Amino acid sequence: MSGALVDDDIAAWRAAVAKGGAVTSADADELEGHLRDQIADLVAAGLAEDEAFLVAVKRLGGVDAITAEFARAHSDRLWKQLALTHAAAPAAGERLPLRMVVFAAVAAVLLDLAQAIARLGEPGGWVLRDLGLFVLPVLAAYFAVARRIPLRRAAVLVLPVVLVAVVVNLYPFRAGGDSELLVAEHLPVLLWFVVGVAYLAGEGRSSSRRMDFVRFSGEWAIYFVLIALGGGVLVGLSGLVLAPLAPSAGDALATWVIPAGAGGAVVVAAWLVEAKKNVIENIAPVLTAIFTPLFALMLLAAVVVYGVLGIGHAFDRNLLIVFDALLLVVLALVLYGLSALDPVRPGGATDVVRTVAVVAALLLDLLVLGSMVARIGELGFTPNRVAALGLNVLLVVDLAVTAWLSVQLLLGRTTAERLERWQTDYLPVFGVWTAVVVLVLPPVFAFA
Amino acid sequence: MDKDLVAAMASPLVLSILAEGDTYGYAILKRVRELSRDELEWSDGMLYPLLHRLERSGSVRADWGASPEGRRRRYYAITDSGRAQLADQRRQWETANRTLGGIWSRAASGPSTSLGTT
Numbered sequence: 001m002s003g004a005l006v007d008d009d010i011a012a013w014r015a016a017v018a019k020g021g022a023v024t025s026a027d028a029d030e031l032e033g034h035l036r037d038q039i040a041d042l043v044a045a046g047l048a049e050d051e052a053f054l055v056a057v058k059r060l061g062g063v064d065a066i067t068a069e070f071a072r073a074h075s076d077r078l079w080k081q082l083a084l085t086h087a088a089a090p091a092a093g094e095r096l097p098l099r100m101v102v103f104a105a106v107a108a109v110l111l112d113l114a115q116a117i118a119r120l121g122e123p124g125g126w127v128l129r130d131l132g133l134f135v136l137p138v139l140a141a142y143f144a145v146a147r148r149i150p151l152r153r154a155a156v157l158v159l160p161v162v163l164v165a166v167v168v169n170l171y172p173f174r175a176g177g178d179s180e181l182l183v184a185e186h187l188p189v190l191l192w193f194v195v196g197v198a199y200l201a202g203e204g205r206s207s208s209r210r211m212d213f214v215r216f217s218g219e220w221a222i223y224f225v226l227i228a229l230g231g232g233v234l235v236g237l238s239g240l241v242l243a244p245l246a247p248s249a250g251d252a253l254a255t256w257v258i259p260a261g262a263g264g265a266v267v268v269a270a271w272l273v274e275a276k277k278n279v280i281e282n283i284a285p286v287l288t289a290i291f292t293p294l295f296a297l298m299l300l301a302a303v304v305v306y307g308v309l310g311i312g313h314a315f316d317r318n319l320l321i322v323f324d325a326l327l328l329v330v331l332a333l334v335l336y337g338l339s340a341l342d343p344v345r346p347g348g349a350t351d352v353v354r355t356v357a358v359v360a361a362l363l364l365d366l367l368v369l370g371s372m373v374a375r376i377g378e379l380g381f382t383p384n385r386v387a388a389l390g391l392n393v394l395l396v397v398d399l400a401v402t403a404w405l406s407v408q409l410l411l412g413r414t415t416a417e418r419l420e421r422w423q424t425d426y427l428p429v430f431g432v433w434t435a436v437v438v439l440v441l442p443p444v445f446a447f448a
Numbered sequence: 449m450d451k452d453l454v455a456a457m458a459s460p461l462v463l464s465i466l467a468e469g470d471t472y473g474y475a476i477l478k479r480v481r482e483l484s485r486d487e488l489e490w491s492d493g494m495l496y497p498l499l500h501r502l503e504r505s506g507s508v509r510a511d512w513g514a515s516p517e518g519r520r521r522r523y524y525a526i527t528d529s530g531r532a533q534l535a536d537q538r539r540q541w542e543t544a545n546r547t548l549g550g551i552w553s554r555a556a557s558g559p560s561t562s563l564g565t566t
Binding site for chain 1: 472474501522
């Protein structure tokens with residue numbers, strides 16, 4: 001009855017209406033039927049088919065108005081999208097959550113196993129130090145399976161993980177020394193890079209895919225925190241409910257249930273990010289937009305205060321960690337802000353705010369670095385100071401280039417894509433440095 | 449016609465059409481155009497959310513059938529509770545009609561006389 005061209009138009013119109021989830025496929029059938037009836041009547045009245053299509057679409061009303069009205073009538077549908085049964089467009093090539101469940105269970109069991117072994121033998125710091133090793137390789141394996149990475153390439157991934165695991169556990173750390181603490185801090189980060197390699201499945205050279213992994217990391221963190229909040233409420237209430245019957249239930253929950261739950265949540269959060277890409281993407285940019293200006297203000301205040309008073313006296317180890325955490329958060333905000341940026345949009349107010357934050361962070365980092373160099377000149381090297389110095393040098397370089405490119409972007413002399421590429425190109429440098437801290441620093445400083 | 453007024457009319461109008469017999473969305477709209485002599489501006493897409501609301505509240509029952517050309521088509525029928533709702537709405541509209549009709553017919557015949565008495 002209607003020609004192929006009109007069929008295409010109808011299909012495009014139908015897709016536009018169905019986007020967003022308020023209009024189900026059955027509703028779209030109904031609307032499409034209406035559209036076709038109308039077109040048929042108009043054609044019978046003498047209109048050409050394409051004209052009839054335009055008139056029929058106009059009579060149905062704007063797509064936005066229709067979907068908004070459907071959303072009002074079925075507000076539950078927009079929420080239902082979060083339900084597990086509606087897994088929308090899974091990018092990992094995944095149909096069944098079964099695989100996710102299995103990997104989550106493996107991570108949970110491994111953590112509890114480690115816990116059990118630690119209880120049998122001497123309770124050392126090794127469980128805490130190796131924490132990442134029980135969970136993150138499982139997540140990497142999950143991606144390797146979900147992405148169907150060929151066996152040979154998967155082996156290339158397994159080798160470094162095994163190597164790191166063996167080396168770290170053979171190192172004769174001095175109990176309670178800084179080296180072991182440093183490894184405990186850096187090992188999960190190093191393994192996260194391994195997860196990244198598995199996530200990218202051989203497309204690691206592409207800047208936009210790396211940015212995907214950055215997005216994934218941010219969204220994963222949000223999901224993990226949300227799951228942890230829910231889990232915390234569940235465990236807390238369970239402890240309270242069981243307390244009258246079994247006073248030690250709280251301890252058991254803390255020892256066994258919390259680690260297993262956290263381990264499982266690592267995989268579940270990753271699966272949710274993949275399955276629900278479009279849901280949280282709406283939240284992460286909002287969070288970034290809220291916090292970037294606030295952090296910019298805070299950094300400016302810090303620069304002024306420390307610039308005037310000098311950083312030297314108040315400076316100690318704890319403050320250094322705070323500063324490094326602050327700079328990393330700023331970097332994450334910048335990276336996340338970039339990842340949510342519309343690549344064709346010209347510089348706006350958010351770009352100005354981000355540039356201010358980056359420049360302030362750069363100044364602050366230079367202050368920190370200056371004070372650190374002075375301190376090392378005075379007291380000599382320790383594993384902590386080397387790790388901190390290295391991180392801050394990397395950060396200064398990153399922030400300096402980012403600041404330069406941000407200013408250029410504001411002046412319209414470069415593109416957001418160039419800035420994004422710098423960030424994604426620089427990411428592996430952090431990975432290499434983390435590997436150095438985990439593998440090289442301990443022997444250099446005699447495992448102190 | 450005013451949008452709010454059209455919106456207020458929509459539900460009794462659709463229920464009244466369904467009270468004439470089971471039918472489907474496009475036919476309901478054709479009937480609306482016919483009854484209003486094309487004076488009721490109504491974007492067609494809004495009918496379906498309304499029908500779904502009525503279905504959820506139990507005034508209307510919907511069943512999938514097929515059009516003569518073999519396409520899937522949803523047919524709507526009024527339920528007993530829909531008829532009760534329609535009767536109620538009809539009373540309200542008749543009250544509104546009577547009230548406005550009363551004042552308008554007086555206004556049409558006698559504004560000058562009422563002016564004359566003051």
